[in-house]
Amino acid sequence: MNKKLIRGTSTFFQEKFNQTPSYHISSPGRINLIGEHIDYNNGSVLLGTIDKAICFAISKSETNQSTIYAKDMDAVKTFHWAANLPIGQDTWFGYIQGVLEEFKKRKLPLCNFNMVFSSNIPMGSGLSSSAALECGFASALNVLFDLKLSKLEIVKIGQQAENNFAGVQCGIMDQFASVFGKKNHILQLNCDTLETEYHRIQLDAHSLVLLNSGVKHTLLDSSYNNRREECAQGLVIIKKHFPHVNTFRDCTENQLNSIRVELGDTIFKRCLYVIQEINRVPQAFDALKQQDYAKLGKLLYQSHQGLDELYEVSCPELNFLVSQTFDEPGVLGARMMGGGFGGCSINLIRKDCETAFKTKMKLAYEKEFNLPLQSYQVNLSDGTSCLLIEPNPTSQKHIEL
Ligand code: GLA
Numbered sequence: 001m002n003k004k005l006i007r008g009t010s011t012f013f014q015e016k017f018n019q020t021p022s023y024h025i026s027s028p029g030r031i032n033l034i035g036e037h038i039d040y041n042n043g044s045v046l047l048g049t050i051d052k053a054i055c056f057a058i059s060k061s062e063t064n065q066s067t068i069y070a071k072d073m074d075a076v077k078t079f080h081w082a083a084n085l086p087i088g089q090d091t092w093f094g095y096i097q098g099v100l101e102e103f104k105k106r107k108l109p110l111c112n113f114n115m116v117f118s119s120n121i122p123m124g125s126g127l128s129s130s131a132a133l134e135c136g137f138a139s140a141l142n143v144l145f146d147l148k149l150s151k152l153e154i155v156k157i158g159q160q161a162e163n164n165f166a167g168v169q170c171g172i173m174d175q176f177a178s179v180f181g182k183k184n185h186i187l188q189l190n191c192d193t194l195e196t197e198y199h200r201i202q203l204d205a206h207s208l209v210l211l212n213s214g215v216k217h218t219l220l221d222s223s224y225n226n227r228r229e230e231c232a233q234g235l236v237i238i239k240k241h242f243p244h245v246n247t248f249r250d251c252t253e254n255q256l257n258s259i260r261v262e263l264g265d266t267i268f269k270r271c272l273y274v275i276q277e278i279n280r281v282p283q284a285f286d287a288l289k290q291q292d293y294a295k296l297g298k299l300l301y302q303s304h305q306g307l308d309e310l311y312e313v314s315c316p317e318l319n320f321l322v323s324q325t326f327d328e329p330g331v332l333g334a335r336m337m338g339g340g341f342g343g344c345s346i347n348l349i350r351k352d353c354e355t356a357f358k359t360k361m362k363l364a365y366e367k368e369f370n371l372p373l374q375s376y377q378v379n380l381s382d383g384t385s386c387l388l389i390e391p392n393p394t395s396q397k398h399i400e401l
Contacts, residue, residue, distance in 0.1 A: 002051065002055065002120065005026075005053065005055045005118060005119075005120055006024050006055050008055075008071070008118055009057045009116050009117065009118045010024065010389075012057075012069065012071050013057040013059075013114075016116065017059065017067075017114045019059060020389055021058055021059050021114075022058060022059040022388070022389055023056075023057070023140065023143050023144060023386055023387065024056065024057055024386070024387040024389065025055070025136050025140045025143070025384065025385070026053045026055050026136075026384065026385050026386075026387075027054045027055075027056065027133070027136025027137075027139065027178055027384050028049045028052065028121075028178055028382075028384070029049075029052050029121040029127035029128050029129060029131075029132050029178070030050060030127065030128045030131070030173075030178055031048045031050055031127070031208070031337060031378055032045055032047055032173065032177070032346075033047070033048065033284065034046050034277075034280060034281055034300060034303050034335075035173075035277060035278075035280075035281040036277060036307055036336075036338070037274070037277070037307070037311055037313065037339075037340075038191070038248075038274055038277050038278050038281070039170075039171030039172055039173040039189075039191040040170070040191070041191075041231055041247070041248045041274045041278070042247035042248060043192075043248065043249065043274070043277065044189060044190045044191065044192075044282065044285075045173045045188070045189050045191060046186050046187070046188055046281060046288070047173060047176065047177035047187045047189055048177065048181060048187065048201075048378065048380045049178065049380065049381050049383050050121075050127065050376075050378060050379065050380070050381060051380075051381040052120050052121045052122075052376070053119070053121065053132065053136075053381075054118070054121060054129065054133055054136050055117065055118055056115060056117045056136050056139075056140045057116045057117075058115040058140045059113065059114050059144070060111060060112070060114075060144060061111070061114045064080060064112060065112055066078070066079055066080065066113050066114065067114050067115070068093075068096065068114075068116075068117070070090075070093075070117060071116055071117065071118040073090075075090060075093075077090075077093055080112065081100065081110050081111065081112050094165060095130055095133045095134050095137070095161060095165070095166065097165060098164065098165025098166055099134050099137050099138050099141075099158070099161045101161065102138075102157045102164070103157070108147050109145065109147070110141060110145055111145065113141070115137075115140065117133070117137075119133075124216035124217050124342065124343070125216075125217065125342075125343045126336075126338025126339060126340075126342070126344045127210075128177070128178060128338070130162065130174075131158055131174035131175045131177075131178050132178050134158035134159075134161045134162060135154055135155065135157075135158040135175050135179050136178075136384060138157045139154055139179075139384050139386060142154060143386050143399055151384075154175075154179055154384070155172065155175040155176050156175075158178075159172050159175045162175075169224070169225050170339075171191060172191055172194075173189060173191065176189055176194075177189075178383060178384060179383045180196065181380070181383035182198055182382060182383065183382045184380050185199060185201060186285075186288060187199075188281075188285050192247060192249065197285075199285070199288060199289060201288070203293075205350060205352070206293055206332070206349065206350055207354060207377060208346060208349075208378035209346075209347045209349055209354060209357070209358070209375055209376070209377055209378065210337070210344040210346055210347070210375065210377075210378060211344060211347060211361060211365075211373060211374075212344045212373065212375070212376070213315075213317040213318055213321060213343065213344065213345070213365075213371070213373075214317075214371045214374070215317050215341075216342055217338065217339060217340070217341050223313070223341060224339055227270065227311065227313065230266065230270045231270055231271065231274055234263055234268075234270060234271040234274075235247070235248065235271075237262055237263055237267070238251055238255065238256070238259065238271070241258075248274045248278055249278055251275055252275070253272065253276070256272055256275060269310040269311070270310065270311060272306075272310055273306040273307070273311040274311075276310075277303060280302060283299055284296055284299045287299065293348060294332060296333060297331075297333025297348050300332075300333030300334060300335045300346070301322075301334065304322050304334065304345075307335065307340060308336075313336075313339065314336050314340055314341075315340070315342055317342070317369055317371070318336040318343075318345055320368055320369070321361070321365065321373075322336065322345055324361060324364055324365075325347060325361075328353075328357060328360070330349050330350035330357060331348070331350075331353070331357065332348045332349065332350070333347070334347040344376075346378075358375045361375070362375070385398060386398065387399070
């Protein structure tokens with residue numbers, strides 16, 4: 001848990017509610033090494049949890065109202081937990097409402113609560129701050145009211161809040177990574193069966209670096225859902241010709257090529273990307289295990305090319321960040337990460353070149369787009385964690401979620 005973030009959230013809670021919180025929950029952001037836009041297409045993905053998180057401080061309320069402070073946004077909401085609230089302007093509160101709706105649907109016994117949350121995950125940067133908010137809040141309610149929800153139920157509540165309330169038909173990977181991440185491990189998640197395999201990452205002389213384009217990415221517009229819809233349409237046509245195909249996992253490029261005209265140009269490109277990306281993930285996982293970083297890097301570049309040219313979810317800023325690395329000594333691979341249309345690129349780089357690389361990229365990016373470029377080193381961390389606050393600080397306990 002990030003001590004500074006917890007301290008700030010806790011102090012703020014005490015100032016506002018004049019009591020110490022009962023629990024602290026830390027809900028982190030995520031990276032996806034490879035396997036983009038295939039979580040909702042039955043593919044596998046290679047996830048990791050980062051050391052940037054949203055911290056929640058929460059206690060039961062003594063009144064018949066719940067109060068939430070979004071510390072970083074200087075915003076507050078007061079309401080009864082069971083009230084049917086109108087959909088407001090504040091995006092953050094929409095996610096909270098979405099989670100509450102999912103609890104209500106499941107008839108889970110809640111009461112009013114007081115909460116503060118604060119984050120150091122850069123928002124809109126493709127690091128899944130929304131999944132961290134949904135799953136962190138769901139975990140906070142889970143421990144506070146002793147609901148005994150499993151980790152997977154928390155993940156599904158988070159995903160369904162996003163699907164049903166925010167209207168983004170996202171897959172499961174962001175919420176899964178935020179909850180199930182493990183320190184120093186990459187997690188391979190089969191999004192078809194939800195089977196997982198953790199691999200202790202030993203990058204040795206290499207590191208993963210994120211470059212934040214600063215282009216705010218929001219999936220709340222229709223492009224994300226459009227992509228999902230195009231894939232679904234493609235699969236219907238594929239199945240018509242090849243009845244043994246259940247998911248994109250079973251389909252080959254040859255089969256796809258044979259029905260190219262019927263698919264039409266756009267849907268053909270989307271399906272081709274999905275089939276190729278599904279095949280890249282196990283290769284990347286093997287490369288990682290065998291510490292074949294050159295191969296892993298190549299796969300990252302191929303993934304980016306597919307996302308840009310076939311899936312068409314990149315943008316000029318991300319393309320610039322990736323193409324600048326082609327002749328950069330020490331960079332083995334790079335690609336845009338997450339839903340796209342902005343956010344971060346992820347770079348696999350030799351450690352000894354890291355400092356020079358960051359400085360050079362910053363200058364080049366500022367010159368080209370007149371935008372600042374932030375960079376973050378990826379430190380793989382644990383998923384959602386919870387701390388029970390006892391009156392005596394030496395007896396604080398980590399709670400298993
Ligand atoms: C967003 C969604 C995920 C996933 C990625 C793309 O982050 O929330 O479910 O589809 O985009 O890989």
